[in-house]
Amino acid sequence: MNKWYFISPLILQKLIWIPTRLILVFFGNLEVKGMENLKGIGRNAIFACNHTSELDPILIPGTLPFWSRFSPIFYTSREEKFYENSGWRRHFYGGTFFKAWGAYPVFAGLHDYERSLQQHIAIVKAGGSICVFPEGHITRDGNIQPAKGGVAYMAYVTKTPIIPVQLNGAYHMSLVDFLLRRRKLSVSYGALMYVADRFNTVPSAEDFKTYANEVMDQVKKLSRSVE
Helix, strand or coil, rough: CHHHHHHHHHHHHHCCCCHHHHHHHHHHEEECHHHHHHCCCCCCCCCEECCCCCCCHHHHHCCCCCCCCCCCCCEEEECCCHHCCCCCHCCCCCHHHHHHHEEEEECCCCCCCHCCHHHHHHHCCCEEEEECCCCCCCCCCCCCCCCCHHHHHHHHCCCEEEEEEEEEEECCHHHHHHCCCCCCEEEEECCCCCHCCCCCCCCCHHHHHHHHHHHHHHHCCCCCCCC
């Protein structure tokens, strides 16, 4: 992955860091937990988060330090055509703006982790940190859904640690709720997880899925429920 791909998301994420942090703290009563789990990591990481709302992608860069060694954060997304019937979202999601922010599409339906995640694997191997939502979509009922195995595969082939992250408070939050400060947003960072420590032999696709769900089990333990 050409290092030039890092410049645009780095600039954009730094430009909005201060106003984003101030807005989240004031209107979202933001609380950040587990930052001690990020100390001593001298390399990039894969952030595995539960998915509660469209606000989620800004919570990770917004809660990390301004000069975080994990910056910029890259993301997994769906291809542009997936958003064609998504109303106003189609003007932002999956296209040029998404890529400028650091979101690259997963090639769905290939049944091949290597091909589906080729862009993200290249980013991680080049030293980039990725934010992944292993559930694959926003929760429909407030509970964490079964995970897909891609996050475990990516961590395995790149030998990169996974950081489980619990996002709480944004599920079904309206703009009025946010502006009237009715919710308390929290981001909890868990202890590092290493896929290589889990397997003695080359994992199968089912093994990757099993481990991805173990990661999400750790996310659940960071907070009892998604509020």
